[in-house]
Amino acid sequence: MGSITLQKVSKVFGEAKVIPSIDLEIKDGEFVVFVGPSGCGKSTLLRLIAGLEDVSGGKIVIDGKDATESAPSERRLAMVFQSYALYPHMSVRSNIAFPLKMAGMAKPEIDKKVADAARVLNLTDYLDRKPRALSGGQRQRVAIGRAIVRQPSAFLFDEPLSNLDAALRVNMRLEISELHQQLKTTMIYVTHDQVEAMTMADKIVVLNRGNIEQVGSPMELYSKPRNLFVAGFIGSPKMNFVPQGSQTLGVRPEHIQLSMESGEWKGKVVVAEHLGSDTFLHVNVEGIGQMTARGDGSFPAKAGDTVYLTADKARIHRFNEQGLAI
Amino acid sequence: MARRITTQRKVIVTAVAWTIGIVLFFPILWTFLTSFKSEADAIASPPQFLFFHWTTENYLEVQSRSNYFSHFLNSVIISFGSTLLGLIIAVPSAWAMAFSPTKRTKDVLMWMLSTKMMPAVGALIPIYLLFRNTGLLDSRIGLVVVLMLINLPIIIWMLYTYFKEIPGEILEAARMDGASLSKEIIYVLTPMAVPGIASTLLLNIILSWNEAFWTLNLTASKAAPLTTFIASYSSPEGLFYAKLSAASTMAIAPILILGWFSQKQLVRGLTFGAVK
Amino acid sequence: MATLHTRSAARMMMAPSVLLLFAWMIVPLVMTIYFSFIDYNLLMPSDNRFLGFLNYEFFLTDPAFFDALINTLVLVLSVLVITIVGGIALALLLDQPMFGQGIVRILVIAPFFIMPTVAALVWKNMFMNPVNGLFAYIWRLFGAQPVDWLANMPLFSIILIVAWQWLPFATLILLTALQSLSEEQKEAAEMDGAGFFSQFVYIILPHMARAITVVILIETIFLLSVFAEILVTTNGGPGTSSTNLTYLVYNRALLQFDIGGASAGGIIAVILANIVAIFLVRIVGKNLET
Numbered sequence: 001m002g003s004i005t006l007q008k009v010s011k012v013f014g015e016a017k018v019i020p021s022i023d024l025e026i027k028d029g030e031f032v033v034f035v036g037p038s039g040c041g042k043s044t045l046l047r048l049i050a051g052l053e054d055v056s057g058g059k060i061v062i063d064g065k066d067a068t069e070s071a072p073s074e075r076r077l078a079m080v081f082q083s084y085a086l087y088p089h090m091s092v093r094s095n096i097a098f099p100l101k102m103a104g105m106a107k108p109e110i111d112k113k114v115a116d117a118a119r120v121l122n123l124t125d126y127l128d129r130k131p132r133a134l135s136g137g138q139r140q141r142v143a144i145g146r147a148i149v150r151q152p153s154a155f156l157f158d159e160p161l162s163n164l165d166a167a168l169r170v171n172m173r174l175e176i177s178e179l180h181q182q183l184k185t186t187m188i189y190v191t192h193d194q195v196e197a198m199t200m201a202d203k204i205v206v207l208n209r210g211n212i213e214q215v216g217s218p219m220e221l222y223s224k225p226r227n228l229f230v231a232g233f234i235g236s237p238k239m240n241f242v243p244q245g246s247q248t249l250g251v252r253p254e255h256i257q258l259s260m261e262s263g264e265w266k267g268k269v270v271v272a273e274h275l276g277s278d279t280f281l282h283v284n285v286e287g288i289g290q291m292t293a294r295g296d297g298s299f300p301a302k303a304g305d306t307v308y309l310t311a312d313k314a315r316i317h318r319f320n321e322q323g324l325a326i
Numbered sequence: 327m328a329r330r331i332t333t334q335r336k337v338i339v340t341a342v343a344w345t346i347g348i349v350l351f352f353p354i355l356w357t358f359l360t361s362f363k364s365e366a367d368a369i370a371s372p373p374q375f376l377f378f379h380w381t382t383e384n385y386l387e388v389q390s391r392s393n394y395f396s397h398f399l400n401s402v403i404i405s406f407g408s409t410l411l412g413l414i415i416a417v418p419s420a421w422a423m424a425f426s427p428t429k430r431t432k433d434v435l436m437w438m439l440s441t442k443m444m445p446a447v448g449a450l451i452p453i454y455l456l457f458r459n460t461g462l463l464d465s466r467i468g469l470v471v472v473l474m475l476i477n478l479p480i481i482i483w484m485l486y487t488y489f490k491e492i493p494g495e496i497l498e499a500a501r502m503d504g505a506s507l508s509k510e511i512i513y514v515l516t517p518m519a520v521p522g523i524a525s526t527l528l529l530n531i532i533l534s535w536n537e538a539f540w541t542l543n544l545t546a547s548k549a550a551p552l553t554t555f556i557a558s559y560s561s562p563e564g565l566f567y568a569k570l571s572a573a574s575t576m577a578i579a580p581i582l583i584l585g586w587f588s589q590k591q592l593v594r595g596l597t598f599g600a601v602k
Numbered sequence: 603m604a605t606l607h608t609r610s611a612a613r614m615m616m617a618p619s620v621l622l623l624f625a626w627m628i629v630p631l632v633m634t635i636y637f638s639f640i641d642y643n644l645l646m647p648s649d650n651r652f653l654g655f656l657n658y659e660f661f662l663t664d665p666a667f668f669d670a671l672i673n674t675l676v677l678v679l680s681v682l683v684i685t686i687v688g689g690i691a692l693a694l695l696l697d698q699p700m701f702g703q704g705i706v707r708i709l710v711i712a713p714f715f716i717m718p719t720v721a722a723l724v725w726k727n728m729f730m731n732p733v734n735g736l737f738a739y740i741w742r743l744f745g746a747q748p749v750d751w752l753a754n755m756p757l758f759s760i761i762l763i764v765a766w767q768w769l770p771f772a773t774l775i776l777l778t779a780l781q782s783l784s785e786e787q788k789e790a791a792e793m794d795g796a797g798f799f800s801q802f803v804y805i806i807l808p809h810m811a812r813a814i815t816v817v818i819l820i821e822t823i824f825l826l827s828v829f830a831e832i833l834v835t836t837n838g839g840p841g842t843s844s845t846n847l848t849y850l851v852y853n854r855a856l857l858q859f860d861i862g863g864a865s866a867g868g869i870i871a872v873i874l875a876n877i878v879a880i881f882l883v884r885i886v887g888k889n890l891e892t
Contacts, residue, residue: 052498073504085499089517098513099503146503340700346692347709350769354712356736357724369734371742415622418615426612434620441627443823443879447851448872449630451637451865454856475626482619536717538830539848543856553830556719560726560834567727567734574720585715586708593778596771597816 001063002028002153002186004049009058011044011210018044019210021058026154026188026203031180034190035197036207036233042190043158045207049188050156051075063153073102078147079156082163084139086131086146092118093127096145103150117145120182137168144179154186161196173200194234198222206230225250228323237280239317240291247326250317253280256309258295263308267291272302283307354578361385361571368567384572392555394573401551401577403466404541405534408473409527412481415474417523420485424492435483442479446539457544466549469541473534481530484595488522525591532588535581552577631872637865644859657866661854667867669842670850671874673757677764677846678825682818684765689772689817690810693780694802696773714770718830725763726752726835756836756844763831768824772817779813780806819882826875847871 004026011019019041026032034042047053049060051072060068067075078099087095096117100110118124121141131139140160147155157176161169177200180187191197197204198218206213206221206229213233214226225231231239231250240256242249257263258281267285279295293309301307318326348355360368362380370378388394423431453472454463462468492515500514541553550558556577559570585592638658641651661667692710696703713721729735730751738748751759783806791801829848832838838845838853845853851871855864 050502052501072498072501073506077502079499079502081495081499083493083495085493085495087496087500087514087518098500098505101513102500102504102506102509146499150503336699336701339695339698340702343695343698343700343706344702344709346695347706350766351709351712353721353724353729353766354716356728357720360728371734371739373736373739415618419619422612422615426609428609428612434616438619438623441623443875444627444631445848445868445871445875446827446829447848447868448634449626449868450852451855451861451868452630452633455861475622478619478623532715536715538718539827542719542830542833543852553717553719556717556723557830557834559723560719570723570727574724578716578720581715581717582712585711589707589711589774592714592771593775596820597775597813 002026003063004154004186004188005059005061006045006049007059007061009045009048009060010056011041011048011053012056017210019048022210022212024205024212024215026186028186029184031177031187031189031200031202033197033201033204034188034207035192035194035204036213038192039209040207041210042192042207044210046079046156046158046188046190050077050079052079076150076153077156078150078152078154079158080140080143080147080160082159084131084143084160084163086139086142088131091128091130092123092134092142092145095131095142096123096149099146099150113149114145117149120148120179121145136164137172140164140172141175144176148179148183152185154188157187157189159190159192161191161193176200195236198234204234206233224325225317226325228319231317231319231325237292237294240293242288242291246321248319248323250319251311251315253292253294255312255315256291256293257312258293258299258301259308259310260301260305261308263310265291265309265311267307267309269301269303269305269307272305281307283309285309354582357571357574357578359571360568361575363568363571365566365568368571384568385576388569388573388576391569394555394576397550397552397555398576400466400545400549401535401553404469404473404549404551405531407466407470408477408534409481409530411470412474412478412530413485413523413527416478416481416485416526420482420489423482424486424489435486438479438482442476446476450543453540454543463544464546464548464550469544469549469551472540472544473537476537476540477530477533480533480595481526484526484529484591485522487594488525489519491522492518525588526595528584528588529591529595532581532584634865634868634872637861638869640862642861642865644861653862657862658870661863661866661870666842666845666850667870670845670847673842673844674826674846674848676757677761677828678822680761681765681768681825682821684761685768685772685821686776686814686817688765688769689776690814692769692773693776693810694806696777697780710773711770713767714774716767718767719834721767722763722831722834725759725766730759752836753840756840760828760831760835760844763835764825764828768821772821775813775817776810779810783809822878822882823875826871826878847874 006022006024009019009022010017022045034045036042044053048055051067051070051074055068058068059066062075062077087098090098093114096114097110100113105113114127115124118127121144123138123141123145126134126138126142131142134142143160160176161172164172173196176187176189180200189196189200201218203215204218204221205215208229214221214230216224221230221234225234228241228248228250232241235252237253239250239252242251265285265288267283267288269281270284270290271282273280273282275297277297279297279299279301281293281295281299281301283291283293285291291309295301320326359375361384362382363374363378364381364383367374367378423435457463457465457468496514496518497510500510505513535551536553538553541551542557545551545554556570556573559566559573639653639655641649641653641657696707696710700706727735729737732738732748732750732753735748737751741748749755787805787809788801791805796804827848828846829852832844832846832849833852836844838849842850847867848871851864851867854860854867858864
């Protein structure tokens with residue numbers, strides 16, 4: 001139902017080749033996250049799939065049909081915008097009903113569908129309010145409600161949580177994931193936050209300057225990054241990189257053992273971050289430079305102390321001169 | 327500036343501000359008061375402020391002696407007419423410029439604004455002669471066209487800025503929701519544009535009502551709006567202060583009220599968006 | 603799909619306004635230029651000899667022209683100074699916390715919405731009249747001879763009337779700009795040790811620079827064409843002491859019926875206005891980067 005295939009899709013804006021060429025397959029029911037730094041083209045890619053921008057080359061196939069030339073409304077996709085894009089002059093009810101009205105549905109049927117969506121999203125009490133009388137989280141839900149009623153082949157989310165405060169973001173993350181479990185519809189989600197990507201995705205597409213760096217499940221990307229970029233992008237705090245001749249070694253902070261007595265590398269703590277559950281030490285390692293290591297929450301080191309780091313040999317990544325994993 | 331705004335400071339500021347405000351407003355206040363005086367009281371020395379015999383005779387006389395309301399009607403017709411005509415022409419223009427901009431759009435806008443900066447005297451003679459030869463002198467329709475032309479740049483500019491403020495994402499959402507172009511315009515675009523259109527309407531009615539170059543030169547009696555009518559009081563026959571005040575009060579009252587509501591629009595419309 | 607319309611649809615929608623404005627700009631101008639080169643007097647309309655630049659010569663060498671030019675400059679500059687200095691002061695005042703701020707705003711803004719003919723006549727008769735006016739009364743109260751404002755100081759009187767009308771405009775614009783200055787910037791300055799005067803010079807004034815620029819630009823455009831106030835009070839007199847360029851051309855055309863001469867004057871006025879505009883935009887244009 002909700003399968004999407006991109007074949008050699010490219011996009012040019014004037015002189016700039018924003019997306020050189022992308023091939024991607026999204027299976028029905030998958031939760032796919034496009035992630036990458038600002039300007040990597042993830043939003044552009046989403047908009048190309050939505051039909052809000054025309055491709056400069058290549059084909060977009062939705063549910064087996066070539067949708068490259070189709071208008072957005074013909075593609076049977078629903079989009080949740082970063083700014084929610086609610087119709088300010090319409091009530092919540094009218095907002096959610098709008099796509100059904102455009103499709104020419106009969107009023108009693110529209111009312112039923114709106115009531116259902118409102119129930120699922122806890123909006124029943126707000127149906128007659130206007131968007132300006134709603135909080136950020138409520139507006140977010142209205143935007144999702146408007147997308148749900150259309151029963152689309154796939155949901156497209158364009159950084160939907162960026163405008164929310166941290167606590168709300170965590171809640172909404174869970175809600176969207178639960179929604180996915182419930183509806184089992186394909187979801188394509190764009191974010192620059194790799195935590196959202198890791199926690200929500202079935203499949204992550206890491207983008208960098210218009211190119212796909214790697215596609216895989218969160219764990220795949222975590223344990224088997226294909227290149228330096230993916231290795232440095234996924235995982236927080238960032239992986240430590242140690243140049244060794246023409247190669248680069250990579251080891252994640254959580255794969256380094258800390259000790260006050262002995263270890264492979266010796267260094268002085270520059271900054272110690274005690275989070276309670278973990279301790280992150282930023283250490284100036286002799287002969288290597290700045291490294292980050294994770295220790296247990298009770299690890300007592302503070303700034304100025306001397307500590308010893310030992311990397312877990314099995315978890316060291318090696319990258320060649322081109323930055324590819326060996 | 328200071329965190330502790332003392333009441334004392336607030337009182338001082340209030341006193342100063344109110345004093346200045348009243349001084350600046352005084353001519354208007356004086357006109358209003360004088361309109362209710364008898365002519366004798368109007369020029370009495372010392373000047374009567376509040377405690378005189380209030381009468382409405384001036385208002386009645388202004389109407390009976392000079393058919394005030396026909397001039398009032400002329401003002402209404404000319405200002406509403408020119409503004410509405412301008413809107414009809416401007417809306418498609420501003421629309422196209424806001425939603426289908428090209429590299430030259432900004433230049434075209436600047437050029438349109440520059441036509442407003444042309445001194446009116448440069449066009450006075452041909453327009454006057456043209457109107458004279460085609461019988462348009464002292465006609466409402468002639469004035470409607472001229473005022474429309476001089477305000478068109480502002481109308482287009484204001485509509486353009488309001489249209490540009492409609493978030494593109496909302497229109498995209500409508501498109502994703504299956505709205506065809508016409509449905510998008512009817513259900514989403516127009517309701518969101520209405521406040522901007524109303525604001526533009528408001529400001530330009532005010533500007534047309536108060537316009538005092540073309541109205542003075544192109545009308546005499548039949549189509550004379552209030553600007554010209556009041557100007558005829560500049561060569562007085564006998565005592566007339568109270569009547570002048572009555573005529574003036576009636577002429578400015580509607581615009582004072584409208585003007586209060588249009589402050590924001592004024593800033594946007596007359597500074598060409600450079601100040602927000 | 604990205605733009606709402608095709609190119610040609612957009613062009614068609616813009617056509618009426620572009621054509622109308624183009625015609626409005628070109629046609630009268632061309633006709634005025636034509637008239638300026640011929641001998642055309644409404645009292646003897648048939649004799650239309652080509653005069654070359656004679657009309658221009660007469661106009662420019664007429665002492666009335668020089669007076670009008672000076673008067674125009676004095677009028678514009680005086681009103682600019684009064685409204686901008688006064689506008690800044692009023693804006694600063696209205697930005698302060700006070701009781702009844704809304705009402706004070708109404709009082710201060712109101713004069714801008716008064717039609718020029720009303721404003722001029724109210725001032726002429728009820729304030730400036732040497733016999734019955736309020737100023738005369740106040741002068742007599744202090745034992746002084748009342749001043750015949752419009753007869754003895756015509757240009758100054760007109761400046762007063764025009765400034766009264768435009769002060770609210772400047773105040774409103776400058777107040778809007780002032781209120782867009784974030785409180786935090788002022789607080790940061792205060793923490794850095796800046797007193798009120800320093801804050802004004804280094805923080806507030808630069809922030810308002812753009813708005814001041816706009817006010818100067820807009821007001822200049824409108825002030826160059828002051829007309830109604832002169833027509834209704836002094837008729838340019840006594841003599842030419844309160845005649846500005848606009849009034850001079852009007853006088854030539856509609857009172858002396860010298861179409862040719864007045865047209866030359868009109869073209870000169872257009873040229874001067876363009877010079878002023880270019881001059882202004884160059885000097886202050888850097889503040890207007892949109």
